[in-house]
Amino acid sequence: MRRLDLAGSTTVITGAASGMGADIARLLAARGAHLALVDHNAEALDALAAEISSATTVTTHVVDLRDDDAVVAASALIADAHPHINALITCAGSSMLGSIDQLTMEEMRWLTDVNLWGTVSITQALLPALRREPAAHITHLASVYALAAPAGRIPYALSKYAVRGFSEALRHELEGTTVSVGAVYPAGVRTGIILHGRYAAAIDPAVAARAASAQAAMYHTEPKDAAARIVRATERREARTMVGREARLIDVLTRLAPVSYWKAMRRPLRDAIDTTTPVS
Template sequence: MKHLDLVGSTTVITGAANGMGAEIARLLAPRGVHLALLDHDRAALDALATELAGTTVTTHVVDLRDDDAVFATAAQITAVHPRITALITCAGSSMLGDLDQLTMEEMRWLTDVNLWGTVSITKALLPSLRAAPAAHITHLASVYALAAPAGRIPYALGKFAVRGFSEALRHELEGTTVSVGAVYPAGVRTGIILHGRYAAAIDPAVAARAAAAQAA
């Protein structure tokens, strides 16, 4: 694998408005890395871009569940950023509830965000990443992609799939200039539980207590 130098090239980060995505942007910006930041939260993206003034940064509001919007956004990014050398997928949400409490729609919603959003942005940007002398894809999975707890079936389902996607893609890209990795964080104080969803069948007070307990 060729040496990967991010300085002066662009790193694309999904879920960049908050949590780990925003912190990664804050870490990279002072190092001379150009940034393309994606999220559905326009206000938070704009605030982060203002905070990172002095850095070459573009913001892109997109719903990662919308494949057409994802590919259109990827085209916008490549038009502005000619050298993309890294993609870091941090976008994700949470859903609390047991299987008998969750609807199929609720589970599909989370899978669309956590899995298919990761797949679509990776597919959309892969040609640009291939064009670089060296590039890397990092998928934020979860410790729940290694061991699945009760009450988190749709979350674990999507994260196990992200793990499988990452491993298979890594093998597909062997011998190319693009490498692939996945990260499996345990508890991180990002607020994902408090900002996520819970099954509509759960009493809101019970769900709030469960979310607060996990957030702590």
């Protein structure tokens, strides 16, 4: 498969204002890629654009990815501003703590709208522009929790397993075209997503903070390192990419023990999934 040259063409990044998305933008700007940055946080998006605009062409697009009409409109503006789009990297997403007894349907739908349907919507809207290029690649950020589904993370695992399924089905649909599709499975990246994510309203905030802190303490991969791996996966047009030692271990574990892998994961995640024990 033809390797993707990102320099001189445009990469669209969702969730670009912070975390891995921002570090991917910085890395690509230094390599001469043009950028269309998408996020709901206008202030952070403008700050990032100001930081990297001297190195390359950058446009910013403030979009709530849950709004399909807004996504379609923003995608049209992006295509008009950037005649050659050969990469889409979807980093936008959030987290949600809580057990099935603590979560409401509204809370679970909110996370699915952000993590799944936002990814599907912008992919569909930008696909015509990607198809016009001699070679293009779509990189969807899934999660290690699209490989293994822990207790206490039903909405997150639900949405990320669905992103995985969407990515694989879309890759098969586009087989034989100029557009390739890959999914990335990060584990333990220090982005702050769990600390700044949402939790079920039924959970005591102090208990939620304790669980989130326990999860964050297990993260070891720096966002810059994860960003470099994601950029490499996009350039190589990889179909399946693990980011972090934990992701590789969990990938092997779920292959060897697809039914009983939770026995090995339960103890390390004990504090991170405890959303009921009161804080003393």
